[in-house]
Amino acid sequence: MSYTRNTIYWRCEISEVEAVYIENLEQDIIKSIAEMKHLDLRQAMDIFYKSKLSAQITNRELGIENLDAKYLAEDLIENEPELFGL
Secondary structure, three states, X not given: OOOOOEEEEOOEEEEHHHHHHHHHHHHXXXXXXXXXXXXXXXXXXXXXXXXXXXXXXXXXXXXXXXXXXXXXXHHHHHHOHHHHOO
C-alpha cells in the first residue's frame, strides 16, 4: 500500500497531484484569457481570480475542473463580461 501526502487547497483536501492539476488548469485559463482579450498576464490573472469560475474550480463544483482550459476561458468571457469592463 502506498501513501501520498495530502495538501489543503483552499477548503478541500486533495492530493498533491490534484493540486498540481488544478494549478496548471488555472495557469492555462489565465493564458487563454490573456490571448483572447489581448491582455497582459497580470490583468488576466486579476480577472480570473475575481471570477465565479475561479471559485467553482476551487470548490470543485460540478466537476468543472475537468473541462478544457480554453473552453473555460471562453465561458468566463461570455458569462462574466462585467469583469472586462464591458
